[in-house]
Amino acid sequence: MANPSTEGEHATVVLADISRRPKIGSRVIVFANEKGGVGKSTLAFHTAVSLAKSGEKVLAIDLDRRQQSLAHALENRAATCRSLGVELPGPRSLLLEHHSGAMLAQEIARVGADCSTIIVDVPGNDSPIARRAIALADKLITPVNANFVDLDSIARFSPATGRLTAIGSFAKLVAELREARIAAGFSDIEWLLVKNRVRHSERLQLDRFDAAARQLPAQLDLSLVEGLPERVAFRDLFMFGLIHDDCRMLPGLNGARIGATPELAAMLQEVGLIPDPLHKHVQPVRRSRPPARSLQRYRQSLQRHVGIEEPVSAPL
Numbered sequence: 001m002a003n004p005s006t007e008g009e010h011a012t013v014v015l016a017d018i019s020r021r022p023k024i025g026s027r028v029i030v031f032a033n034e035k036g037g038v039g040k041s042t043l044a045f046h047t048a049v050s051l052a053k054s055g056e057k058v059l060a061i062d063l064d065r066r067q068q069s070l071a072h073a074l075e076n077r078a079a080t081c082r083s084l085g086v087e088l089p090g091p092r093s094l095l096l097e098h099h100s101g102a103m104l105a106q107e108i109a110r111v112g113a114d115c116s117t118i119i120v121d122v123p124g125n126d127s128p129i130a131r132r133a134i135a136l137a138d139k140l141i142t143p144v145n146a147n148f149v150d151l152d153s154i155a156r157f158s159p160a161t162g163r164l165t166a167i168g169s170f171a172k173l174v175a176e177l178r179e180a181r182i183a184a185g186f187s188d189i190e191w192l193l194v195k196n197r198v199r200h201s202e203r204l205q206l207d208r209f210d211a212a213a214r215q216l217p218a219q220l221d222l223s224l225v226e227g228l229p230e231r232v233a234f235r236d237l238f239m240f241g242l243i244h245d246d247c248r249m250l251p252g253l254n255g256a257r258i259g260a261t262p263e264l265a266a267m268l269q270e271v272g273l274i275p276d277p278l279h280k281h282v283q284p285v286r287r288s289r290p291p292a293r294s295l296q297r298y299r300q301s302l303q304r305h306v307g308i309e310e311p312v313s314a315p316l
């Protein structure tokens with residue numbers, strides 16, 4: 001059904017470039033969708049931090065030079081650690097400044113040589129570097145918001161019957177890269193379509209979406225993942241560079257409402273990334289104690305964000 005050929009560099013050229021580069025020994029997990037604002041950076045960040053917390057060595061690569069959402073979240077995490085005088089487990093962070101296949105391979109080898117997992121956050125548009133990143137993926141995670149506008153880059157459906165009528169541009173690109181990858185002697189890409197920002201209150205709309213999406217695994221050889229609901233928790237801790245599960249490890253925050261943690265654990269398990277139980281709960285290492293006033297201010301701000309109204313006094 002797919003009308004072949006997408007515009008831009010041909011998949012065989014992309015694969016020829018990748019084949020010339022040194023082989024990557026680590027598992028590569030790529031977050032990509034040509035559709036913008038669907039949660040690629042959010043999911044990449046939560047996945048990278050969760051894997052690091054489970055004891056893995058992770059390199060998180062941000063390919064989005066303009067927004068740098070993933071790199072900023074990880075900078076914020078480092079700043080939080082400094083402000084609180086603790087050290088939290090986290091991924092190594094890399095913002096790829098020069099977009100070439102050579103640079104991507106070189107930086108993975110240089111910065112991520114000892115990492116078991118490489119996470120790549122791809123910007124929401126087609127480009128030569130986006131194609132190379134997707135072609136390198138062992139696992140391709142494509143977040144979609146549960147509505148037909150956002151599903152358009154993957155597939156289109158008849159409004160009358162709900163039947164699939166056309167394959168979208170991003171899905172065509174992925175199909176071509178997978179084919180070229182196999183022809184070049186690499187293993188196939190495991191492709192997962194992850195629903196994000198699901199609003200369970202919109203039941204009727206969600207049922208229609210799910211009925212349409214259920215046609216995709218057979219047509220596009222992908223797996224559907226239930227994903228994450230719409231929750232303030234998944235965006236509100238961005239400025240601290242934290243995921244909800246971090247909060248119980250931080251002094252003064254053990255009363256935090258950490259409702260988002262089981263949902264993240266379920267999503268990670270569904271995409272085959274972390275066996276249950278999710279984390280080892282490594283305790284943060286205490287570093288030098290910051291000045292008392294700035295520490296107090298930072299903690300109070302954090303307490304407000306995670307839903308602790310009354311500042312909790314805890315020994316530092």
Ligand SMILES: Nc1ncnc2c1ncn2[C@@H]1O[C@H](COP(=O)(O)OP(=O)(O)OP(=O)(O)O)[C@@H](O)[C@H]1O
Pocket residue numbers: 035036037038039040041042043064067069122123124196197198228229230231232234235236
């Ligand atoms: N599960 C969620 N619940 C609530 N908000 C979310 C969730 N997932 C993502 N968001 C919010 O949606 C917005 C877009 O998310 P994000 O930046 O991760 O998308 P993106 O696909 O990386 O976007 P871009 O294409 O611009 O890079 C952000 O404000 C983010 O905080």
Ligand SMILES: [Mg+2]
Pocket residue numbers: 040041042064067069121122123124
């Ligand atoms: Mg992004």
